[in-house]
Amino acid sequence: MDTKGILEIIQRNGKNHAGIIAILEEIQEECSYLPEEALRLVARETGRSLADIYGVATFYKAFSLKPKGRHCISACLGTACHVRGAQKIVEEFSQELGIKPGETTPDNEITFETVNCLGACALGPIVVSDGHYFANVTARKVGEILRDTREGTFDSDVSQEAHPFLIEVSCPRCGRSLMDSGTSLHGHPSILITASMNGKTGWARIPSLYGHFSRTHEHDFPADTIIQLSCPHCASSFQDGSRCVDCGAPLATMRLADNSGVFRICTRTGCDGHLLDIGRAEL
Amino acid sequence: MINITINGLAVSVENGSTILEAARFLGFPIPTLCHHEGLTPYGACRLCVVEIGEGPGARLVSSCTYPVEEGLKVRTASERVVRARRMIIELLLASCPQSKVIQDLASAHGVRTQRFKQEYEDCVLCGLCVRMCSEQMMAGAIGFRGRGEERSIGTPFDVQSEVCRFCGGCMHVCPACQLRCTYNQPEKAVCNACANLAPPCIEKEQYGDMMCYMNPCVACEIK
Ligand code: SF4
Ligand code: SF4
Ligand code: SF4
Ligand code: FES
Numbered sequence: 001m002d003t004k005g006i007l008e009i010i011q012r013n014g015k016n017h018a019g020i021i022a023i024l025e026e027i028q029e030e031c032s033y034l035p036e037e038a039l040r041l042v043a044r045e046t047g048r049s050l051a052d053i054y055g056v057a058t059f060y061k062a063f064s065l066k067p068k069g070r071h072c073i074s075a076c077l078g079t080a081c082h083v084r085g086a087q088k089i090v091e092e093f094s095q096e097l098g099i100k101p102g103e104t105t106p107d108n109e110i111t112f113e114t115v116n117c118l119g120a121c122a123l124g125p126i127v128v129s130d131g132h133y134f135a136n137v138t139a140r141k142v143g144e145i146l147r148d149t150r151e152g153t154f155d156s157d158v159s160q161e162a163h164p165f166l167i168e169v170s171c172p173r174c175g176r177s178l179m180d181s182g183t184s185l186h187g188h189p190s191i192l193i194t195a196s197m198n199g200k201t202g203w204a205r206i207p208s209l210y211g212h213f214s215r216t217h218e219h220d221f222p223a224d225t226i227i228q229l230s231c232p233h234c235a236s237s238f239q240d241g242s243r244c245v246d247c248g249a250p251l252a253t254m255r256l257a258d259n260s261g262v263f264r265i266c267t268r269t270g271c272d273g274h275l276l277d278i279g280r281a282e283l
Numbered sequence: 284m285i286n287i288t289i290n291g292l293a294v295s296v297e298n299g300s301t302i303l304e305a306a307r308f309l310g311f312p313i314p315t316l317c318h319h320e321g322l323t324p325y326g327a328c329r330l331c332v333v334e335i336g337e338g339p340g341a342r343l344v345s346s347c348t349y350p351v352e353e354g355l356k357v358r359t360a361s362e363r364v365v366r367a368r369r370m371i372i373e374l375l376l377a378s379c380p381q382s383k384v385i386q387d388l389a390s391a392h393g394v395r396t397q398r399f400k401q402e403y404e405d406c407v408l409c410g411l412c413v414r415m416c417s418e419q420m421m422a423g424a425i426g427f428r429g430r431g432e433e434r435s436i437g438t439p440f441d442v443q444s445e446v447c448r449f450c451g452g453c454m455h456v457c458p459a460c461q462l463r464c465t466y467n468q469p470e471k472a473v474c475n476a477c478a479n480l481a482p483p484c485i486e487k488e489q490y491g492d493m494m495c496y497m498n499p500c501v502a503c504e505i506k
Binding site: 036039048049050051052053054055058059060061 | 416
């Protein structure tokens, strides 16, 4: 990426300090890492010192100052994954790839990293490869994941992931299922709920494949507004007072059908905030 | 004005001041390490802990960052505070025993032993230098890098900074490298932190050459 592209990213994100992480994220997405030149540009354009920008860039694990490989595999080493043997998996990857965590294979194909928590502990040990989640990974499956990654076999159809990470939800009030097998997204039944705002009521649809969050509405709601999300059966609101960690808007809460926890999504249009809270069924 | 109680004494202090400022103004000593009057409070070292609240709700807070609030009850030398303070000093000693500032703190607070794994860091991550550089010297040449165990102070990309003024402000405030850096007449104050019989710094003509962050002398890298 050239200077002009980076300048464009900086301008688009505004010049305030709050935007630095967003700017760095976008540059990293474009270049696959944060080149020194880019950091210097960001410092110059935002009026912050290079030391500040460098501090931010080296603080977050999501940023890399070294070029990354074409594929990126991260193994979770959070507490829950760790006690379920994630260390073995990390060692297996290291051995298979011949590199240490945090390094890239000499052919620039695969970067292997460890992360500290992916927020889905109940499914651990978890490995993410190019955005595809593998749950309950064992050392024996490492070879398979590597093959999938190299050949991109999960790219064409997400449902072919070794372990699709599916959720099934129901209304926390009336308990009826919110799954709609009539319309599938990513090859799986979608979640169908009711969305309303200013008297306009229609459906909202979410894929049931966790990690592929998106939301479509029947109506065109204006961006950046809070909409009411409710049960299509009993019409009770899903808002329960919890707040989105990304934007602070109220969250809508649905119950996992097996009662193992809750699935929450942000009620603000344009916000993709969503989370899976396993082990929290006290609704 | 805000009414608070410090060590049982009811006082009214200026709105917007921190517990540390109020206590010091009234003559209650609170030791600090990462605090400096000319710099924004940072709350890194926790040495300035005091106890606020009462009964089971009482808790320890860092007084340098805690603003006074109406009715606040502060104890600057309760048993709990003293214990916490000594533990912090002990931990500082474990990481940076060669620092004169930390040695003095240990001696003043009666810390005679150190029960942790001994290390010889040359930085306690107090952030004084970073704040000095950006707030007083308006340079912003150095900053924190990395996180957790890998956190360190230095210039971006570890190369000589283009914006450093070679003012020495960073070393002047540093509690860890003060000894080896607070002078521009090395022959008068050779720190000998390097334990070198012929310290290379004496040979250096220019003050700038001794800027540890920019051109660390090999000998300075004592481990
Ligand atoms: S010597 Fe350089 S790094 Fe240190 S305070 Fe001065 S300008 Fe900042
Ligand atoms: S170099 Fe010195 S002043 Fe800077 S953070 Fe480390 S101990 Fe503090
Ligand atoms: S060489 Fe470095 S450590 Fe040694 S006396 Fe000089 S300044 Fe101190
Ligand atoms: S002086 Fe308050 S935390 Fe360091």
